[in-house]
Amino acid sequence: MASKAGDWRNYKRVLLPPVKDLHRLDVYEDHGGYDALRQALTTDKWDPASVTDEVKKSGLRGRGGAGFPTGLKWTFMPPVNPDVPRFICCNADESEPGTFKDRQVMEYNPHLVFEGMVLAGYAMTIKTAYLYVRGEYADWITHMERELEKAYAKGYVGENIMGSDFSMDIVIHKGAGAYICGEESSLMNSLEGRRAYPRIKPPFPAQKGIWNYPTTINNVETFAHVPLILSKGADWFSSIGAPSSPGPVLYGISGHVNRPGVYEYPSGMLISDLIDEVAGGMRGGKKLKAVVPGGSSVPVLRADMIDGVTMDPEGLRDAGSMLGTAGMLILDQDTDMVSFLRRITHFYHHESCGQCTPCREGTGWLENIVTRIDEGEGNVKDLDLLIDLCSQMEGRTVCALADAAAWPVRHTITRFREEFEAKCRPSLVATHVESAAV
Amino acid sequence: MTDFIKDPVVSLPDRMPEPVIPGDELFFTDEEKKQIETWVSRYPTADGAVMRVLWLAQEKFSFLPAEVVQLVANALDMPYAKVYGVATFYTQYFKEKKGKYVFDVCTCFSCQWCGGYDMLHYLEEKLRVHAGETTGDGLFTIQEAECLGACGSAPMLQITNGPYVHNLTREKIDALIDALREGNMPAFESVTLPQDEDELSGNRRTDVDKTTSSVTPPVSETVK
Ligand SMILES: Cc1cc2nc3c(=O)[nH]c(=O)nc-3n(C[C@H](O)[C@H](O)[C@H](O)COP(=O)(O)O)c2cc1C
Ligand code: SF4
Ligand code: FES
Numbered sequence: 001m002a003s004k005a006g007d008w009r010n011y012k013r014v015l016l017p018p019v020k021d022l023h024r025l026d027v028y029e030d031h032g033g034y035d036a037l038r039q040a041l042t043t044d045k046w047d048p049a050s051v052t053d054e055v056k057k058s059g060l061r062g063r064g065g066a067g068f069p070t071g072l073k074w075t076f077m078p079p080v081n082p083d084v085p086r087f088i089c090c091n092a093d094e095s096e097p098g099t100f101k102d103r104q105v106m107e108y109n110p111h112l113v114f115e116g117m118v119l120a121g122y123a124m125t126i127k128t129a130y131l132y133v134r135g136e137y138a139d140w141i142t143h144m145e146r147e148l149e150k151a152y153a154k155g156y157v158g159e160n161i162m163g164s165d166f167s168m169d170i171v172i173h174k175g176a177g178a179y180i181c182g183e184e185s186s187l188m189n190s191l192e193g194r195r196a197y198p199r200i201k202p203p204f205p206a207q208k209g210i211w212n213y214p215t216t217i218n219n220v221e222t223f224a225h226v227p228l229i230l231s232k233g234a235d236w237f238s239s240i241g242a243p244s245s246p247g248p249v250l251y252g253i254s255g256h257v258n259r260p261g262v263y264e265y266p267s268g269m270l271i272s273d274l275i276d277e278v279a280g281g282m283r284g285g286k287k288l289k290a291v292v293p294g295g296s297s298v299p300v301l302r303a304d305m306i307d308g309v310t311m312d313p314e315g316l317r318d319a320g321s322m323l324g325t326a327g328m329l330i331l332d333q334d335t336d337m338v339s340f341l342r343r344i345t346h347f348y349h350h351e352s353c354g355q356c357t358p359c360r361e362g363t364g365w366l367e368n369i370v371t372r373i374d375e376g377e378g379n380v381k382d383l384d385l386l387i388d389l390c391s392q393m394e395g396r397t398v399c400a401l402a403d404a405a406a407w408p409v410r411h412t413i414t415r416f417r418e419e420f421e422a423k424c425r426p427s428l429v430a431t432h433v434e435s436a437a438v
Numbered sequence: 439m440t441d442f443i444k445d446p447v448v449s450l451p452d453r454m455p456e457p458v459i460p461g462d463e464l465f466f467t468d469e470e471k472k473q474i475e476t477w478v479s480r481y482p483t484a485d486g487a488v489m490r491v492l493w494l495a496q497e498k499f500s501f502l503p504a505e506v507v508q509l510v511a512n513a514l515d516m517p518y519a520k521v522y523g524v525a526t527f528y529t530q531y532f533k534e535k536k537g538k539y540v541f542d543v544c545t546c547f548s549c550q551w552c553g554g555y556d557m558l559h560y561l562e563e564k565l566r567v568h569a570g571e572t573t574g575d576g577l578f579t580i581q582e583a584e585c586l587g588a589c590g591s592a593p594m595l596q597i598t599n600g601p602y603v604h605n606l607t608r609e610k611i612d613a614l615i616d617a618l619r620e621g622n623m624p625a626f627e628s629v630t631l632p633q634d635e636d637e638l639s640g641n642r643r644t645d646v647d648k649t650t651s652s653v654t655p656p657v658s659e660t661v662k
Contacts, residue, residue: 018637021644085482097547097585104631108642135493135530136542136586138600139626171480176489176528179584193485194520195527211482254548254589254655261590261632261652279632283654296547296585327589329548339661343550347584 004242004268004310013264014228015221015248016108023143025150028111034156036230037115040122041164046230051123055226058234059246064091064182064219065295065325067245067313076206077214080125087210088121088129089191089217093175093182095134096295097347099327101250102220103140104262106133109224110144114151114170116223118161119230121168124216128169132187135176145172179351183399184217186353197355198399221250242268242312245323251311255330256283268312271301275330286332290416294324296344297404299411300337320411337416338423341409342367342374348405359402362393366409378424383413457505458535464509470494474513484514488524492531501532530599537572537579539618542596545582548589552655557593557606558582559660564615577619591629592655604629604650624648 005011021027028034040046046054056071077086090113094102105113117129133141148170151157159167178196180186185199188210209215225247229237238246249267251274254260258280265278271291275281282288288303293311299321301309309319316323331340349363369386372378390406397403413420457464466474473494477487491510492502499506502525511521525531532540541561545554558569561580565573572579588594591604601624603614614624627648630641641649 013633016631016633018634018642020638020642022642024645094587095585098589099585100587100589103587104629107628108631134587135489135528135599136596139602169480173486174490174493176493177530178528190489191481191486192483193481193488193516193524195523252590254592255551256655258654259632259652260592260655261629263631263633284657329551329589331551334657335551336661340550343546347546350584 002308003270003273004312004315005266005270005273006241008265008269008273011248011265013248014232015105015112015224015250016262016264023108023110023147025111025147025154028109032231033111034115034162036227037118037122037156038162040119040230041162041166048123048125051119051230054234055123055229058225058229058237059243060222060225060229060237061245061313062219063221063225063249063325065096065297067323070218070222070225073206073218074120074124074216076204077124077216078206084213085128085211086124086126086214087216088117088124088126089184089187089205089210089215090117090129090131090220090223091182091184091187091217092131092133092137092220093179093187094137094220095179095182095351096297096325096327097344098254098292098295098329099252099325100254101252101262101325101327103137105220105224105250106137106140106144110147111151111156112224112227113220114148114157116226117170118157118168119226120216120218120223122166126216127167128171130171130173130191130210132173132175132181132191134181135174138174141172141174148172178353179347180353180399180401183401186399187217188215195353197353198401200398241266242310242315244314245312249311249326251278252325252327253279253330254328256286256332256335257281257330258283268310268315271306271309271311271328274311274328279330282330282332284332286334288330289333289335290331290337290340292329292331293321293326295327296329296347297407298322298324299407300415302415305415337412337419338370338374341412342370344408344412345370345405348401352401352405356397356402358393359397359405362389362402363405365389366405370409373420373423376423376425380421380424380426382424383417383420386410386413454504454508458503459499459505464505466494466509466513470498471513478514485516485520488514488516488521489528492521492525496531501535503533535572538577538598540579540581540598542581542583542586542599543569544584544586544588544592544594544596546585548585549592549594550661551658552592553606553658554593555660556656556658557595557608557611560608560611564611578615588629590652591650597623601626603627605653607656 052074060070061067181190181196183198186196190196205215251263291301313323345367349367352359352363354360390410393402393406477490478484511518543558569580569582593606594604625648628646630651
């Protein structure tokens with residue numbers, strides 16, 4: 001398989017174009033900022049339905065982890081009823097370990113996010129949008145509030161935007177530290193001033209969202225694409241990168257590479273290109289051991305599994321993993337995969353909201369048993385016990401956190417079995433791992 | 439306790455423990471009340487503003503004992519139990535008194551493999567307290583944090599829910615502690631995008647004094 005990213009070496013960035021001080025409103029305006037919104041609100045070119053159609057046509061898929069087609073999601077909103085309020089939520093909770101791209105967009109191009117949110121509001125006839133930012137991003141919240149105030153003053157947000165009869169408010173909501181708030185229904189409960197327990201779905205947010213009113217929720221990067229799609233056209237967008245999930249992608253690369261950081265490139269990049277050429281190769285010339293391609297929840301890939309694998313949902317599915325948030329952790333030969341898994345299980349145990357028994361108890365047992373193995377106190381049979389535990393958690397809970405906790409366990413054990421066995425006490429009984437996974 | 443239960447078989451939980459904030463300090467100023475009103479006006483119900491008001495209360499009283507939770511509940515006309523439920527759900531709200539400076543050292547996922555534990559242990563040794571504890575002078579608390587969304591500049595820490603310190607080294611920690619002892623909070627540090635280094639020869643922001651670029655993560659000596 002070859003790269004689906006085309007001539008990526010000559011790719012020109014659009015989400016984070018190389019412009020000094022683009023985060024400032026005056027600079028943003030000088031570089032075509034709010035032009036897409038102006039065209040939508042003050043000319044006949046775009047009526048609300050055609051904005052949604054254009055987003056649909058572009059093939060944009062959500063960048064929050066699940067990869068759901070954005071235009072299609074917008075059509076789930078019920079017909080406008082003037083007596084029923086409806087909302088937009090921008091998900092800036094970004095807490096998936098290994099993910100740090102949304103923070104860079106909020107720091108370097110916040111107006112693109114605001115413009116995308118207002119355009120989405122116009123497309124779905126929505127008057128209020130909440131931008132839910134994780135509480136740890138306090139500094140970035142301050143920066144964004146300052147820029148948002150300027151956007152209000154210039155009439156890009158607020159009453160009668162650009163003299164049109166469309167009005168919309170953006171409210172920045174500050175979280176207070178809980179990974180689960182990234183889950184959309186938990187985020188909605190958090191916004192309402194409750195404990196952030198996820199809700200059972202259905203009903204989906206478009207039917208019953210915040211305060212039980214119709215709500216559409218998208219990720220920061222997803223909204224940031226919208227003004228670009230309108231100003232450059234759906235065809236432009238869909239011609240970039242992998243056809244099944246097109247467009248620019250922010251790859252957050254961390255771990256044992258020479259140049260970690262957030263990079264903007266077309267979707268469908270080869271993992272090997274991202275490591276060797278984009279991120280400057282492995283630290284200290286060490287050998288690659290493993291790649292986690294999309295945040296801690298997605299299955300880890302062994303170095304021998306990444307040959308020809310591209311960063312798009314289909315490419316990664318065929319390789320036995322998922323795109324997730326495209327936050328890639330690169331690990332070298334010295335990494336202890338048992339210790340690696342131990343820290344991941346600790347994370348999910350800490351972050352489980354505690355509503356569902358399989359998740360609350362299961363994540364705790366995952367951590368206990370992996371810790372036991374890591375300390376040299378485990379038995380080989382514990383590995384089967386862990387896989388069995390995963391099967392009892394997956395698909396049995398209110399939200400996907402339990403699955404997200406189980407996948408890394410299942411796949412790290414099956415893919416690095418020898419390493420786990422080497423840390424266990426020897427067994428005289430035959431053991432096997434039941435797993436459909438590669 | 440009512441009179442007729444002389445000798446309770448079980449000790450009943452104290453719903454309202456002894457207050458620690460003196461009664462005459464326990465109020466919101468007019469200015470703060472106006473700020474709360476503005477927040478409330480942004481949500482269909484006042485409950486939506488509870489997280490912001492808890493933040494305000496924590497900044498003012500440094501943590502959230504029961505009487506502060508009650509104050510927030512009164513300000514928003516919400517039941518105490520509901521506000522208490524929110525205050526205890528999120529890790530950034532402090533339920534007990536912490537040090538003046540709280541270090542949230544990320545040891546999660548990427549940071550684990552880029553020296554996060556080295557930095558945590560170095561801090562523990564330097565300040566002679568364990569993660570979760572506060573120094574005797576009440577100045578520093580050390581905590582182990584989950585991913586703070588700065589994995590590219592690992593290892594890193596956050597100071598008291600405020601500024602991030604990226605690409606930690608022992609020297610950086612030494613300098614940080616010295617500065618904090620003098621009462622100087624570090625300034626905002628902007629992480630330069632690697633592509634900006636190539637195309638803009640540095641950080642794109644001209645309004646920040648401190649920038650840090652992506653560096654090769656240190657080889658960790660201790661991973662746990
Ligand atoms: C446990 C859990 C955590 C999540 N965390 C985030 C997050 O931090 N940021 C985010 O954008 N989406 C997160 N999601 C996905 C959201 O539920 C939702 O699918 C997404 O925000 C939709 O936006 P999109 O369609 O633009 O991707 C999380 C999902 C789960 C199950
Ligand atoms: S799966 Fe876990 S995190 Fe999700 S609702 Fe259930 S207990 Fe909470
Ligand atoms: S893992 Fe430490 S900031 Fe993400």
